[in-house]
Structures are given as structure tokens and as C-alpha cells.
Amino acid sequence: MKGTATVLGAGSWGTAVAKILADAGRDVRLWARRQTVADAINSTGMNPYYLPGRRLPDRITATTDAPKAIDGAEIVVLAVPSQTLRGNLAEWVPYLAPDSTLVSLMKGIELGTLKRMSEVIVEVTGVAADRVAVVSGPNLAPEIADEQPAATVVACTDTDRATLIQKAISTPYLRPYTNDDVIGTELGGAVKNVIALAYGMATAMGLGDNTKATLITRGLAETSRLGVALGADPLTFAGLAGMGDLVASCSSPLSRNRTFGEHLGRGETLEQAQAATKQTAEGVKSCLSIRDLARRNNVEMPITEQVELVCHEGVKPQVAMAALMARSPKPE
Known part of the structure; x- marks a missing residue:
């Protein structure tokens, strides 16, 4: 039994x-x-x-x-x-x-x-x-x-x-x-919510597949950087808890975080987006704690930083996207 x-x-x-x-x-x-x-x-x-x-x-x-x-x-x-x-x-x-x-x-x-x-x-x-x-x-x-x-x-x-x-x-x-790998599995699940918010914003702004693929790929890169700094196995992020969860949360209209991001991308406030979606979009709060965790460990997470600025400091998604594109060139 x-x-x-x-x-x-x-x-x-x-x-x-x-x-x-x-x-x-x-x-x-x-x-x-x-x-x-x-x-x-x-x-x-x-x-x-x-x-x-x-x-x-x-x-x-x-x-x-x-x-x-x-x-x-x-x-x-x-x-x-x-x-x-x-x-x-x-x-x-x-x-x-x-x-x-x-x-x-x-x-x-x-x-x-x-x-x-x-x-x-x-x-x-x-x-x-x-x-x-x-x-x-x-x-x-x-x-x-x-x-x-x-x-x-x-x-x-x-x-x-x-x-x-x-x-x-x-x-x-x-x-x-x-x-x-508990650390990597948890971080993959937490950070993908933040990246899905960015993906939703890009979708609502009418941006195409190149932009979206870039957000997924660079989002996975910053997730992996933080994970490795905290002791995770980098291979975890190539698996279901990393890339798999990230792709599903970004690409599906069923994703709460993507949907929430779409509302923000249309120019709605955090309160308006919350009223429209009615369910918990974990990335809205977690972008704050993930940003702080990254800073504590000296890890660069530019997409997370910009999502936090849009969600909590009133920065327009268009301005956030421009800031990401204006970062200094570097090797992949």
C-alpha cells in the first residue's frame, strides 16, 4: 500500500x-x-x-x-x-x-x-x-x-x-x-520567471524571433553564471530544469510570467498588470531577490537588472531594451 x-x-x-x-x-x-x-x-x-x-x-x-x-x-x-x-x-x-x-x-x-x-x-x-x-x-x-x-x-x-x-x-x-543538483534546479526555475517577463515585454512590443531567441539564450547565460557562482552543476542549465523550463515559460501563452510581461510591454503599470492577470507571477518579486543575490556574488545579470527597473522603478520597456543593446561589446 x-x-x-x-x-x-x-x-x-x-x-x-x-x-x-x-x-x-x-x-x-x-x-x-x-x-x-x-x-x-x-x-x-x-x-x-x-x-x-x-x-x-x-x-x-x-x-x-x-x-x-x-x-x-x-x-x-x-x-x-x-x-x-x-x-x-x-x-x-x-x-x-x-x-x-x-x-x-x-x-x-x-x-x-x-x-x-x-x-x-x-x-x-x-x-x-x-x-x-x-x-x-x-x-x-x-x-x-x-x-x-x-x-x-x-x-x-x-x-x-x-x-x-x-x-x-x-x-x-x-x-x-x-x-x-538542488541548487541548479532551483535557480533555473527561479530565474526563468524573470526572463519570461522580459520575453513577454518583447512580444507585446512587436519584436521578432531574433530578439526572443537572444533573450532566451542570454537569459540562460546569466542563469548559468549565477548558478556556477553558487555551486551548481553547469550541465543542469542545459537540461529540463534550465533550458527546458525557460523555453516553456517564455514561449507559451499559458505562462503567467510571460503574460504579465506582455501587459507591462503594452505600457501598463505593475498594478494594472496584476489586476489583469489575477495569478501570482513569481518573477515580479523574485527579480528583486535574484538581482541582490547576483550583486552579492559579483555576477552580471543585465536582463534581470532591466526587468527589475521596469517592474519596480517605472522604467519603460523600450528604454530597458535600449539599455541592454547599448552595453559594451564583449566575447560571448
């Missing part, structure tokens, strides 16, 4: 991962912050707020009672917005089973502390780092909920735990690969 899995966060990706776990053979308890979301999942078998029209397996039970959701779970998946993780997790720690595996779906860097999500989890819970796994890759939730073929990365310093999670989320439509 497979152990129970818990997913804490019933947004689009949290709900999709609950579906994956159930399809792979586990009973799943899905924690939702709002009672209306939990009631809808339990009564209709769908999450109309985040994944409308997609049928969820009967093995998923939704609740707003976090202690009840967590109790005895072998796998605890964390799927809340990055900047809310610390506060939420502090309330959930007492209910974690002694040897549960904690799985992070979050793609961000914490403001202020500049910690990766796995570092926040270890700090708040006091668990060993090898109990924390990270899942990242080109995983747009609506496509996966529609069971379109995709792959992802499960990163953990404990290979046995990585394999446990790999098996727990292996389905005919999702192929997970294991990796021991």
Missing part, C-alpha cells in the same frame, strides 16, 4: 501535481486556502478556479484543515507562492511526520534572506537538507492536467528520496528524471 501524499496549495500547479500523484496510485489530500475551492473540488471533482474543465481523480480529497491534510503523510508537497512559504510552513511544522519527504514546487528566491526555497524549508522545519526534494521543469499546469506528454526533474541530495518521488509522480504523461 503506497503512503498518502499531501499537497499544500490548490493553485493550478498544486492541483495538477495532486492529479499526477493520484494517477500514479496514491491517495492525495489537497489543502486549499479557500473553502470555496475545497468545496468545489469535493463536490464536482474539478478545480474551477485554477484548472477549469479538467476532471480530477476520485483519490483526491480537498480540505482547508492543514493539520488534517498533513497528518501521517509520507510525501508533503509544498505549492504555495514563494514569498508566503516561510509564514505558512511555520504553522505546519508540528504536523509533519518524522521521516516525510518534503517536496518543493516553488520557483523563487526569498526576499530579504535571498534563500532558495529548499533553504527556507530546512531553516523553518529543522529537517536535514536531504529530506527536501525539488521538482522543476517545463511543466505548464493546464497542459499536464490535459495529460499532454511532458518531463520534469526531481532533484534531491538523497538519491533514494529522489527515486521515491520519481516513482510517485511517474505517469503515462509525465516522465520524471532524477538529479542531485
Whole structure:
């Protein structure tokens, strides 16, 4: 009998991962912050707020009672917005089973502390780092909920735990690969959100494929520079958690960060873009912490710098693009 899995966060990706776990053979308890979301999942078998029209397996039970959701779970998946993780997790720690595996779906860097999500989890819970796994890759939730073929990365310093999670989320439509590079996997997921904002701005400005390919390629270069400075394996950035996730987030209209960037590229303010998109675009806040992390480590991240200026200092996207093109020439 497979152990129970818990997913804490019933947004689009949290709900999709609950579906994956159930399809792979586990009973799943899905924690939702709002009672209306939990009631809808339990009564209709769908999450109309985040994944409308997609049928969820009967093995998923939704609740707003976090202690009840967590109790005895072998796998605890964390799927809340990055900047809310610390506060939420502090309330959930007492209910974690002694040897549960904690799985992070979050793609961000914490403001202020500049910690990766796995570092926040270890700090708040006091668990060993090898109990924390990270899942990242080109995983747009609506496509996966529609069971379109995709792959992802499960990163953990404990290979046995990585394999446990790999098996727990292996389905005919999702192929997970294991990796021991937690740092690189997390950074790829965090920085790609920022680059996707830039890509969205370029799209809205009517710029073509040369510009977009340049943003993806140079965005990957600055992601890799920061990753290597922090101890990541550079090969990670050529894989699913690096290039794969970056391409999906930049090129797909389903990407929240790209969509948010398009609103900014049309001249909307941060507040107008937020009102229009309604969902969390992690890159908007993470561009601040990633910029600071880069400066702390003396790493140049020019695209990230310009995205931060557009998002938080009122610089027009056209001015930001011109600034990128005016940088001094250098070898690739």
C-alpha cells in the first residue's frame, strides 16, 4: 500500500501535481486556502478556479484543515507562492511526520534572506537538507492536467528520496528524471520567471524571433553564471530544469510570467498588470531577490537588472531594451 501524499496549495500547479500523484496510485489530500475551492473540488471533482474543465481523480480529497491534510503523510508537497512559504510552513511544522519527504514546487528566491526555497524549508522545519526534494521543469499546469506528454526533474541530495518521488509522480504523461543538483534546479526555475517577463515585454512590443531567441539564450547565460557562482552543476542549465523550463515559460501563452510581461510591454503599470492577470507571477518579486543575490556574488545579470527597473522603478520597456543593446561589446 503506497503512503498518502499531501499537497499544500490548490493553485493550478498544486492541483495538477495532486492529479499526477493520484494517477500514479496514491491517495492525495489537497489543502486549499479557500473553502470555496475545497468545496468545489469535493463536490464536482474539478478545480474551477485554477484548472477549469479538467476532471480530477476520485483519490483526491480537498480540505482547508492543514493539520488534517498533513497528518501521517509520507510525501508533503509544498505549492504555495514563494514569498508566503516561510509564514505558512511555520504553522505546519508540528504536523509533519518524522521521516516525510518534503517536496518543493516553488520557483523563487526569498526576499530579504535571498534563500532558495529548499533553504527556507530546512531553516523553518529543522529537517536535514536531504529530506527536501525539488521538482522543476517545463511543466505548464493546464497542459499536464490535459495529460499532454511532458518531463520534469526531481532533484534531491538523497538519491533514494529522489527515486521515491520519481516513482510517485511517474505517469503515462509525465516522465520524471532524477538529479542531485538542488541548487541548479532551483535557480533555473527561479530565474526563468524573470526572463519570461522580459520575453513577454518583447512580444507585446512587436519584436521578432531574433530578439526572443537572444533573450532566451542570454537569459540562460546569466542563469548559468549565477548558478556556477553558487555551486551548481553547469550541465543542469542545459537540461529540463534550465533550458527546458525557460523555453516553456517564455514561449507559451499559458505562462503567467510571460503574460504579465506582455501587459507591462503594452505600457501598463505593475498594478494594472496584476489586476489583469489575477495569478501570482513569481518573477515580479523574485527579480528583486535574484538581482541582490547576483550583486552579492559579483555576477552580471543585465536582463534581470532591466526587468527589475521596469517592474519596480517605472522604467519603460523600450528604454530597458535600449539599455541592454547599448552595453559594451564583449566575447560571448
